[in-house]
Each structure stands twice: as structure tokens, then as C-alpha cells.
Amino acid sequence: MSTRARIAAVLGPTNTGKTHYAIDRMLGYRTGMIGLPLRLLAREVYDKVVMARGPGVVALVTGEERIVPPRATYWICTVEAMPEGMGTDFVAVDEIQLCADPERGHVFTDRLLRMRGQHETLFLGSDTMRGPIAELVPGVEFVRRERMSQLGYTGSKKISRLQARTAIVGFSVENVYAIAELLRRQKGGAAVVMGALSPRTRNAQVDLYQNGDVDYLVATDAIGMGLNLDINHVAFSALTKFDGRRMRPLQPNELAQIAGRAGRGMSHGTFGVTGEAGPIPDEWAEAICNHRFTPLRKLNWRNADLRFGSIDTLIASLEESPKDDRLVKAREADDLQALKALSAQAEVAARASDPASVKLLWDVCRIPDFRGISHAEHAGLLDVIFGHLHQRGVIPDDFLARQINRIDRTEGDIDTLSRRLAFIRTWTYVAQRREWVNDESHWRDRARAVEDRLSDALHDRLTQRFVDRRTSVLLRRLKQKEALLAEVNDKGEVTVEGEFVGKLEGFRFRQDKEASGQEAKTLKTASIQALAPHFHLRADRFYNAPDTEIDFTEQGGLMWGTEAVGKLEAGDDALKPRVKAFVDDEAGPDVAQKVQRRLQHFIDRKIAALFEPLLNIQHDETLTGLARGFGFRMVEAMGILSRAEVADEVKALDQDARSSLRKHGIRFGQYTIFMPLLLKPAPTRLRLVLWSLARGLDHFPEAPPPGLVTVPNIDGIPAEHYLIAGYRKSGQRAIRIDMLERLADLLRAEDSRGGFEAKADMLSITGLTLEQFADLMQGLGYKAEAGERIKVKPVDAVVPKDAEAEVARPVEETPAEENADTPVFDEGQSAEAGAVVAPPEVDDAAPEAPEEVTAIPDAGEAPISEEPAEPAPEDPVADVSAEDVPPGTAPDAEIEAPEMESFYTFTWGGNRGGNRGPRREGGGGRRQGQGPGQGRGQTQDGKPRGKSAGGPKGKGKPRGKDGGKPGPKNFEARPPRKEKPIDPDNPFAAALMGLKDKS
DSSP states (O other): OOTTOEEEEEEOOSSSOHHHHHHHHHHTSSSEEEEESOHHHHHHHHHHHHHHHOGGGEEEEOSSOEEOOTTOOEEEEEGGGOOSSOOOSEEEESOGGGGGOTTTHHHHHHHHHHOOOSSEEEEEEOGGGHHHHHHHSTTOEEEEOOOSSOEEEEEEOOGGGOOSSEEEEOSSHHHHHHHHHHHHHHHSBOEEEOTTSOHHHHHHHHHHHHTTSOSEEEEOGGGGSSOOOOOSEEEESOSEEEOSSSEEEOOHHHHHHHHTTSSOTTOOEEEEEOTTOOOOOHHHHHHHHHTOOOOOOOEEEOOOOOOOSSHHHHHHHHTOOOSSTTEEEOOOOHHHHHHHHHHTSHHHHHHOOSHHHHHHHHHHHTSOOOSOSOHHHHHHHHHHHHHHHHHHSSOOHHHHHHHHHHHOOOOSOHHHHHHHHHHHHHHHHHHHOGGGSSOHHHHHHHHHHHHHHHHHHHHHHHHHHHBOHHHHHHHHHHHTTOOOOEEEOTTOEEEETTEEEEEEETBEEEESSOOOHHHHHHHHHHHHHHHHHHHHHHHHHHHTSOGGGEEEOTTSEEEETTEEEEEEEEEEETTEEEEEEOBOGGGOHHHHHHHHHHHHHHHHHHHHHHTHHHHHHHHOTTOOHHHHHHHHHHHHTTTEEEGGGGHHHHHHOOHHHHHHHHTTTOEEOSSEEEOGGGGSHHHHHHHHHHHHHHTTOSSOOOOOOTTOSEEEOOTTSOHHHHHHTTEEEETTEEEEHHHHHHHHHHHTTSOTTTOBOOOHHHHHHHTOOHHHHHHHHHHTTEEEEEEEEEOOOOOOOOOOGGGHHHHTSOOOOOOGGGGTTSOOOOTTOOOOTTOOOOOOOOOSSOOBOOOOOOOOOOTTSOOOOSSOOOOOOSOTTSOOOGGGSOTTSOTTOOOOOOOEEEEEEEEEOOSGGGOOOOOOTTSSOSOTTOOTTOOTTBOTTSOBOSGGGTSTTSOSOOOOTTSSSOOOOOOBSSOOOOOOOOOTTSTTHHHHHHHHHHO
16 A cells, blocks of 8 residues: 555435545546445446446445456445455445444454555445544545534424325335335335335336335335435334344434435435434433534454464464453354354364365354344255365355245245345355355356345335335325316226225225225215215116115115115014115215115015015905904014914904905914915015014124025024024924925824824925924924834735826916915915815815715726724734735745834813913814824824714715725815816816716
8 A cells, every 4th residue: 555545434424425436536436436335326336337337347246246357447346245455446334333232243343453445445334433534544634524404303203194205114025015005005105215125126126215205205224225215204113123132222323324315416305213212312412413422432353363274273364362451342243143053063064174274164153144044054954065165175066056946936925026036146146256156156146136026026016015006196186186087987986096096885985995084085075075076877777777686685774786775674663664865974965865766666576576475464354353353463473473472362263354364375384373475585574674673683693595494403593583584493304384384284193192103295295304304393382202013015016008098198287366375376486295286275164075076987096995903913024914014015026124114193282381282273172082193083093083984973884986995084264166167178078068968
């Protein structure tokens, strides 16, 4: 170094132009070198020097980047990567106050003591370094530079109230992400800058902020190291940080380094706190504004004169203490920790047995821990790298390729991509070492390409997550104090300034994303202004829409297509509910009234159509006395009443009163009094809604699927809910009330005292298996006793040829009036196994003898033996003769092992479980001495009595019309119907009339 070489310390606060001064001084020399504290800042200075001198003479050397053209004369480096022995004319070290940093301070101190330029050396930094530099660097001159703008303290502010062009500083990745997410929702987004980002990602994020796409920057303390941005205000979200070993409070000089980034050039800046950060003490705030801090007394130092005789010798040289009182021994750094961890391994100790191997091991230990997983993980990676280098001299290409290929993936979220970037930085650092790889340029370019791809992907993820471009554009227009242009398309989508902001659902505007403060109010106002004429057009279209476009939900909502436009509310009468329209206040009262009128018309017409039988009862003036009162009771119950609840009222009704009520479709069943027409799916669905409204339920019971005869009996659901839906709970299931009455009609003909088995018709009506039917019968009050017996195999029926035509003959249709009480299924609805035509209704009058039916000769019928069948033999293995064969079994059938079948015998068990036994509809219960299931016209053992039984007291065998064969039992609970006239156009009319004439 020339004896006349200049050594100067350019000291002062931030925003004094120190770095620009050093660049200008360097470019005045033929060669020069600048050491910078951050890779990001080094890249920024490199770009500026390239613009001034061209890329052919400018080199960039950092831990992960190495751009060295053949004719490089200006070297831009990180402080750790500054090459020694270059002999450049100019040398500068920026942020020299980092000599006091516990992590990296020893590196800056080494540059302060040993790095010199041939003609000029500059140390750039804070005034706090004046004393140590003066004592340690002989012949140094000091240059004081004043801040070009003023810095003020504004105290604490909420993030939502921070001004535009603000940088919010966090000291952890989680804190930075949380603040950026909050700014996205409230302010349209933020750019994110962290030291761990690659230069490519960092530059892309900074461009978002510098170009005005976002007005906020969220960063770590990395922005305190010389990054020049247009920042008006710096807000600290915390006043403590984790320094790698512990949480510690930030010192005033550290806060000043970051806060000084506010204000650029001649523009003044401010700083303050936000979030959960407490206020900055007044004396600290004053010191930051006036740039007066406690001078540094001690600088961190580590011995640079290393000895590589052995690992222990190297460690001892690294742990030497300084001899100068102004220097303090640096705490154990990551590279020294890694060296000690590897030296403890026998294989590594064996390899590092000579000075060259020890020096190689030290170079490997100096690889930074970019991944930051753990010291053990990092030491394990260094062990692998050292093994390859010691054994082969270079890292194998296939091993390096596998490591890079594993990282070369751009899918994943922000955290995943950040981890991959940290991993690739390790191999980028390795690839910079020319002596460690076979083809330095290839592997450097390969690692750099992967880093660029990951950087671009990370920038995209950061932008997608933390920047809402729509809100950002709208807020910029709001600042311009201009009227916003809002539009509504035919789908109800609302756009403001071409950006989608919400949708019109029915007659309510739904903002797409919640904003806050005055911006959200202004956006909504602009949207409503555009919607005002659309509200009226839509209301007119809704008012003229047919009822088929409107519907109600099972929870009382009112829908227009797929959009909710109102809801039902309880009125003074259960059959007269009120409606509440969903209309924004901004739409105006005219629109609200029109929508409400249309909804009221809809529900009134729906009730009038589906509940017409009930409404007819209210308007029938011919109903008088008890009949009228009972009719109104049915209206209040919406067409379904449990007979047990109104037993006394039913008894009081005479036959004329019941007849007048039957004309309105009321059926008096054994268990339920109901109107079959109201059991159809549509009335049931509406009845459940109106009933729930009248009782003020919060959650309305839903209607069972249409067409099911039985549904599961769910615990916790009251029986009243099942009843209003048209079902009665019985055992593990609930049966539809009309099917229950049909079942009761069949049970009435059985001997409930002596016991009976389930008939096929009973199972068909309910659609249940035998076991399920037994459970249902027990729920109705019957006892069910299970048993087993030999299954009787029927003989295959043989149809004579003469009967084929008779079998194929169509059956005459049942007249419509004979099925007046049968529930009608909606079109497309298929009745299940139990959905069969109901038998005639039970009446109070005693059953009359069945009409004599004219016998129709049928030569094709198989003859039926008039002798009663004898029971099957008790021993199924014994020989059986033709006379002992069970009915329906072929006499010559081969005897096989018997097949057993299960059956149940049902007997009346009394009023068990609150269920009443089957009785006749007259309301008087059973006659004295009449057993359960015993109908009128029967004896207690279930046998017929009366005229149809062969005598006035039931003596003798029943006789048919022809006087020889017993006639079928036929019990009719009402007068016989009039015979329907035969249609002369019917193709079977002539044949049928001929048969009648013969009879």
C-alpha cells in the first residue's frame, strides 16, 4: 500500500448518501472493491455499477453468486466473501458498525484491521464507531455526513390507520406473514422483503411496492442495511428479536438503523410502533431523531492467523483471546461449532491427519447453515461433503445432480418453496468453489437456474397470497377523488372500475370480500348506485314471474330459483303465515313492498291449492253443531288427529254428523282421524312448515321421502313430529297412518285372543320383513311369539291348455269411486310394497251379509278338494303316504331333509306402550264380551255369526249361493256401493252382459 494512501471513515446516520459516495470514489480509480453486509444490497450496488461501467468489468462475489468476467476490475462483494490479496486501488467496507455484532462482528473487525486499498480505503457507518476506529486505525481521517432529511416519531398507530408508503418491520417470518395477510384484507396487499429471499424474489417484490401496485411493505430488519426504497414511514411491530440464541430487546442504535430508511433524499420521514409493540421510550425516540447514541467501546474479534497442523491446533488458534483491551473474543460461531462436532467423529479425525486435510475440513465447516434445521443436521451434511472431497478431490457429479434435482420442483406453498430456496443456497455456495466440482460453470449455472425458478414461483405465491390486485386498483382510484364506474351484468355480478366486487343475490348485494373503514363504505356506495335501476327491473320481473319459479324450503325460506328472497313467519292463524322479504334498504321501499306482495300472493295461493279440503270445512255453512266443531278441530290440527286425543268427541258424533264430515274427505280410522288427500307429499311438506311456524320451532322437522310406507323411529324425535308428517311410531319404525288403518282392517278379521299369523297381505301393506313386522305389531300392543316348523313345499301349478286364454284375459278396471279413500301419489312417484289400495272404511253400523254373487263357470280352474287337509306327520323323516302329504305337496315327491321356517303368532297384549288395540270406528270400543280383534258379526273365537253363518245364532255351516260350497267371508263396514253402469264401448261389455243374462 502506498505511504500516501488515504484511509477515511465516512460516518453519519442513514440517508446521508454514504454508499453513493463510496461508489463514486471507486469509479474514479482503475480498480476497486466494496464489501457490503447483505447479498441483497450487494446485488443492488452491482446493478448500479454495471449500468455505469458495463457488465464486462464488474464482478459480483457473494456466498451463493459468483459473476466474474475475465476483465473484471470492480468487485462487489459481501464482507465475508471479499477476496484477499487482490491489491485493488480502492477498498470500502459498508456498515462498519457491525463490528459489534455478536454473530458476524469478528469478520467486520478483521476487515477494519487488515483490508486496505492501494490508494484509498473507506469505512462507512455510524458515528458510534468513531472511537474504536480512531484507536485501532492509525492515520484515519473522519468525514461527517449529515442526514439530508428530518426524522420524526409519531407514536403508536393501528395497522388499519397507517399511511400509504409505509414499511412495517417484523422480526420473524410468522410475524411478517401475519401482517401481510392483514394488509391484504384491509389495504389491498403488501410486498414482502426478507433477508432469506433470493435477489430475484426480493427485486420482484420491491418492484410491486416501487411501482405503486401496493402501498405497503412488510419486511424484516434486512431493510435497515442500505436498501433504498421510497418509504415515508417505518412502523415497528415488535421491539424485541431472536438473535439466534435468545430473545433480546433492540437497542436505540439498532432501531435508528431501521427507522432511518423512512424519508429519501430531501423528503422527511417518520417512525413509530404498531400492533402489539409497546411505545418507544421518550429518551430513545429523541436519540433516534437526533442521531445521538452511546459510542461503541468493544469490538468482536477472532484470530485470523490460523494454524492447520491438526484439528486441535486449529481449534486452539480459533479460540485465542485478543491481546488488545478494545477487542473482545467473539462467541462461538456456527463454523467453529461444526468443526468441533465433526472432530468428535473418528472417521473425520482419521481423514484430517495432515495440514491440507485440516484446511479442507475448515473450508467445509465454513459453509453457512442456510437451511437452519439444526446443528446436528448441518454437521451431518458437512460430513458427507468432506468425505467426498477428501476421498475423490471433488464432489461426484451424480451426487450433486441428485441433490439439485430433488430440489428442482416449483409446486407447493410459500413455506415449502422457501425451504427449497434455503436448500439450493447450500449447493449454490458449493458450486462457487472451483476446486470442489468438476465443471464449475455448469454446476453454478445449473444451481442458479433452479434458484431462479424457485424464486419466480415464490414471488407468484407471495403475490397471490398477500396482494389483492382488485382492491389495490380500487383504492388507488378512490384516492383520486373520482366517481367510480360500476356495472351490473345479467347474472347480477357487480363490477367497479372493471373489477368484480360482489353479486346481487335476489334483492341483496353481497360484497365479494370484506373491506374495512371508509374504503369499504365507498365501494358499497358505488355498487349500490349502479344497482338502483337494476333493483327495480328485477322487482318487476319477479312480480310477473309464475308461481312455478317460486318455492318454499323445509325450513320456511322462500326461493326464487336458486336465490333466497324471503322467509315465512308465524301469523295470527296457522294457515295464514306472513312473509318477510329480503331486500336491501338501498333498494328503496317500493321494491321491498312489491317483493313482499308477490311472496304473500304465492304462499296464499299455495295454501289454498294444497289445503283446499281443510278450507272447504271452514266455509261449509251446512256443518252445524258437533260436526262443525269437530271440523274446526280438524282444521286446527291441519288434517291429522290422533283418535285417542278426541275419543270422547268422536263418540258424541252421530251417523249424520259423521256422514257430513266424510263428504269433506275425513276418514275415521281406528288409530287416526285424517284426510287422505293431505297425506300426499306436497301438502305434507307445507303442513310441516306451517305447523313448525305456529309452534315457534327453531329447527323444522323435515318431511320423510315420498312413497315410503315405514320410516325409522329415531330416538329423540317426538311422536308429534311423526304424526304431523303422517306417520305413527310403532317399535323400531313408524308406519304411515293410512297404511296403518289398512293393516287394522286386516287385523280385525283375525282371532286376536286365540292367536294368528301374519298374512301375505299384511306384509305387503307394510313392506316389512317378518321380523320387522313382529316388532311393529308389538309397538301396536300385540304380543309376538316366535316359533319354527317344517316348511311346506308347494306343488308346481299346472295350467290346462283350455285355461290359457282365461289367464290372459284382461281384468276389468276397478271403478274410480271404489278407491275414494286411497292416497294419490304424485306423478313419477312409485308406491312401495305397502302402497296398495286401501280396503273399505270401517263404519259404525253392523256389517251386512255380502251380496250374492253370480257364479261364473270357469272350466280352466284347477279343482280344489272340498275335504279339509290333514296336518303333516310329526316325524318329518317317517314315511308319508299320499293321504298324509301336506296340502300343496306332490304325493310322489322324494323325501328330503326337512327345511324349517320361522313364524310368529300374534295375540292381543292389552294397551301396552300407550297403544290401543284395534277397535271399530264407532268410538264405543268392543261390545261386552267381545275379544280383541273380534269384529261385529263374529263370535269370540273369530267365527262368523248371524245370517251369513247359516242361522240367526250362527249354527250350521255357511252356505253359498249354489247351496253346496261354502261362501267366502266378506265383511263390509258401509252400505254396498251402487254398481257402475257398463260402458257400451268397453270391448268386454258384450261378454260381461251375456254372462249376467245367463245368470
